[in-house]
Each structure stands twice: as structure tokens, then as C-alpha cells.
Amino acid sequence: MIDLNLILENLPSFFGGAYGEPVLSTSDGLVMTFQLLGLSLLLGLALSVPLALMRVSRNKWLAWPVWLYTYVFRGTPMLVQLFIFYYGLSQFDAVRDSWAWEYLQEAYVCAILAFTLNTAAYTTEIIAGQIRNTHYGEIEAAKAVGMSRWLMMRRIVIPSALRRALPAYSNEVIMMLHGTSIAGLVTLADLTGVARRLYADSYQPFEPFLMAGALYLTFTFLFVWLFKRLEGRYLAYLAPRKH
Amino acid sequence: MKKVLVFTTLAALAAGATAQAETLRFGIDLNYPPFSKQGADGKPQGFDVDMIHALCAAMKTSCQVVPQDWDGLIPALNANKFDAILSSMQITPERQKAVDFTRKYYNIPSRVIGKAGTQVDQNTFKGKKIGVLRASTQEKFARDYWGKSGARIVAYSKSPESFLDLKAGRVDAVFVDGAVGDTEFLKTPNGKGYAFIGPNYSDAKYFGLGAGIAVKKGNKALVDRLNQAIDQIRKDGSYKKVQDKYFSFDVYGG
Numbered sequence: 419m420i421d422l423n424l425i426l427e428n429l430p431s432f433f434g435g436a437y438g439e440p441v442l443s444t445s446d447g448l449v450m451t452f453q454l455l456g457l458s459l460l461l462g463l464a465l466s467v468p469l470a471l472m473r474v475s476r477n478k479w480l481a482w483p484v485w486l487y488t489y490v491f492r493g494t495p496m497l498v499q500l501f502i503f504y505y506g507l508s509q510f511d512a513v514r515d516s517w518a519w520e521y522l523q524e525a526y527v528c529a530i531l532a533f534t535l536n537t538a539a540y541t542t543e544i545i546a547g548q549i550r551n552t553h554y555g556e557i558e559a560a561k562a563v564g565m566s567r568w569l570m571m572r573r574i575v576i577p578s579a580l581r582r583a584l585p586a587y588s589n590e591v592i593m594m595l596h597g598t599s600i601a602g603l604v605t606l607a608d609l610t611g612v613a614r615r616l617y618a619d620s621y622q623p624f625e626p627f628l629m630a631g632a633l634y635l636t637f638t639f640l641f642v643w644l645f646k647r648l649e650g651r652y653l654a655y656l657a658p659r660k661h
Numbered sequence: 662m663k664k665v666l667v668f669t670t671l672a673a674l675a676a677g678a679t680a681q682a683e684t685l686r687f688g689i690d691l692n693y694p695p696f697s698k699q700g701a702d703g704k705p706q707g708f709d710v711d712m713i714h715a716l717c718a719a720m721k722t723s724c725q726v727v728p729q730d731w732d733g734l735i736p737a738l739n740a741n742k743f744d745a746i747l748s749s750m751q752i753t754p755e756r757q758k759a760v761d762f763t764r765k766y767y768n769i770p771s772r773v774i775g776k777a778g779t780q781v782d783q784n785t786f787k788g789k790k791i792g793v794l795r796a797s798t799q800e801k802f803a804r805d806y807w808g809k810s811g812a813r814i815v816a817y818s819k820s821p822e823s824f825l826d827l828k829a830g831r832v833d834a835v836f837v838d839g840a841v842g843d844t845e846f847l848k849t850p851n852g853k854g855y856a857f858i859g860p861n862y863s864d865a866k867y868f869g870l871g872a873g874i875a876v877k878k879g880n881k882a883l884v885d886r887l888n889q890a891i892d893q894i895r896k897d898g899s900y901k902k903v904q905d906k907y908f909s910f911d912v913y914g915g
Contacts, residue, residue: 508831509829523829605816614795618732
């Protein structure tokens, strides 16, 4: 039987309150999940546009390192990457003595770092793929009006590729929302971390994880709806004719 | 007369056969050296594991050791994945709501590990970080004692991870079972420069009456059998044999 009281009593802790404190007083639960998600997606997207341009470059010295980076980060689980940043780096005295240690000693920073590099790798490939897919008509038109290579990239190729990347990118956002659930394994109390804490305190596995699952599901639907709206607006020119 | 004799022999044989066939399954978290760990050969080792075998020898049953991560032990017991938990679980009123306990099989105080020479009182860790094992008695105590005076309590799912982070400087101290801290950190090369700081903590309100064996609520028969077995191994010396293999002090307590 599901113990609704357990969920209700601990509802604040899922949304960010800890140990009876008011909601949003700490950065646990949903607050933590969305901080991790928001920051890593923003940084990842910012990184991936220049990286995608390098990836499609004809210059081997630009394209090859980016290929290696996306190959490595897409070829290994995000959990392994997180463990390497959190437990791996701290084993080196050189790292612990450097200025970076002030930041790297925080589990939060390690998680942001791992998540950002992971999502940047996937997003780079998504955008690079859409740059390659750019219709030759758009390029010819840009050349016909005498645009330089960079102006054409800035005004035509990148905006057009970003629009067409929307559907694939929405998948990446949702994968990252679910991916942040591993943050609990390096002492952070994100949504899954809070559920694990409740589970450990109450010895009841079903209710806390069910609640966490319901919240993930809710926000997944919200993101799907949001991206559908965005696609309706920015990809309208690709939709089949309605009349 | 002969018939009776045959009957009793058969009964004895049958009893012997059921005792042979019965296997007691013990759940244990293998991330708590020196009490429990996975040996190089992949087999469970440690004080708790040897204790299981000593108890089973006393009860004349065969035993199976079932590994399970710490925070899943009580739920798995209640789901019948094993018959008892022998995993350095402290007897506390909160846990007694979920499971039944035998009497203690050891009682060791908890200690703070930090940079050697540091003084410890309730305000020492204001604005600093203390590592604990998640859902342990140490976590509860640390949250109420140091947490209330401004310390950040960092919960780990495995105690070796807290030692790694102490060494790396991510936490300022680790609050841990004295025996675990001693053998697994302070006596290793990693523990150089660190020491037990401050007093023994054994407030029965938090740390209970020592570590006991947990069984499913209402399973009084098994509690009685295990209590008897604890008494027996205390008497016949097999308890001391296991203790002396791991510790140089009396772990049973007064």
C-alpha cells in the first residue's frame, strides 16, 4: 500500500526545503536539479556553436580535435565522466595545490563540469549535422548577394542550422534532465538524492522514488510541450502546406 | 521397544536433515571495512562476516552471506531477500520501529577524525564540513550536534569515499565508528597527519546500545536463537578469536 503521508510530509524537501525548513531555503531537490540542468545546458550550448563550426571546418587541425572530443565524451557514460572529475582529479597533488582546487573541491562544480562537457559533445554533433544539411539554395543565395564567408555563416548558416536542430536538441534537453539524477552519487542532494535520503530514513523505497519519478515525468512533458511550441514557431517554414 | 528406538532414530535423522537443509541468509553491506569488505578473491571478508560464520557454527546451520548496499538493507530484509542483517547496524529506537534486534554483538564509540592536534567542541566546525555515512547513527548525531551550530554535514553512501574526500580536503573532518576510522584510515599510509580528535561519542540516545543483528519484525524465534548463539560464542571463546583477528581491544564493551 502506498503511504501517502510519507510523500505529503516530505513534499517540501522535494522542492528544495531541507529537514523541515521552508521551501527554497536551501538548494536541494528540484532547485538543485534545475540549477545543474540550467547551468550545464547554457554553458554546453555556448560551447557547442563554435565547436560545431570547427567540426565542419575543412581545416584538419580544427576539425580533428573536436572529433576526438565528441567521440570520447559520447563514447563514455556520463557517470564515469562525473567520477573522473570528482574522485579522479582529487588524487593528483598538482590539482589539489593549484588555484582550480578551490572550485574543484565542490561536488557542485565537478557535476556542472562533467554535465557541461557531456552535453556540449552531443550538442556539437547535433548542430554540426544540421550545418552540413544546410540546403545548397540558401548558400547559393547568400553567395549571389555577395556575402563573405563569415557573414554567410553568421546570418544564414548558423541561424538556419540552429532552427533545424530544435527537435534533436529537445531530446538532448530531456536526456540531460534525466542525466542529472546521477549527481546524488557525489553527495549532492538533487531530486533523486532527496528521494534516496528519504528512502534511507524511512526504509520505504516505493514512495520517495515514485514521487521523484512523477516530478521528472511532469517536467519532461513540460519540456516536450515547450519545444513543440518553439518548433511551431521557428520551423513553420518547413511544415507541410496546409492549404 | 525396538520400534520406539527406530522411531526416535528416524525423528533424529529427520531433525538432522531439516537442520542441514535450512540455510540462514544474512544481509551485509560490504563497504564497511574492517567489519566487512569484498576480498581480493571477490569473497566477503571482515569482522561481521566471521561473526556470521561463528554464529552459524554455534547454531549448527549453514549460512549464506548476501551483499547489499547499506541504505537498502532494511527494505531488502522486509522484502525477504534475507533472514537477518548482520552489518554493524546500531540498535536505535528509530530502527526498532522497522525491525527487531537481537542483543548487541559489539559496542564501539564513534570518533571524529581530523588534522592531528585540532580541538573539538560543538562550535569547532562552524562553517566547515563534516563527512558522515548516509543514514548512519553518526549522521543523525552530527546533524543535531554540529549541524545546529552551523556545520555542513556531507553524507556519503560509502565510508571509504568520505576518507578520500577528507584526504583531498573536501571535508574538514569525518565522524565515524572508531574501529572503522582506526583500521581503515588512520593505520593506513593515507591517514598520516590525521588523528582521532575530541572525545568518545556513545550517547545511547543516538548511538543506541551497540550493534545488533536485525530480523524481520515479529520473528521472535530467530531473535532467541541468535541471542543464544551470541551467548554461546562469548562463552566458548570463538567470539574472542574473531575479535583478536581484527582488533587489539575489547569491542564488546561493558
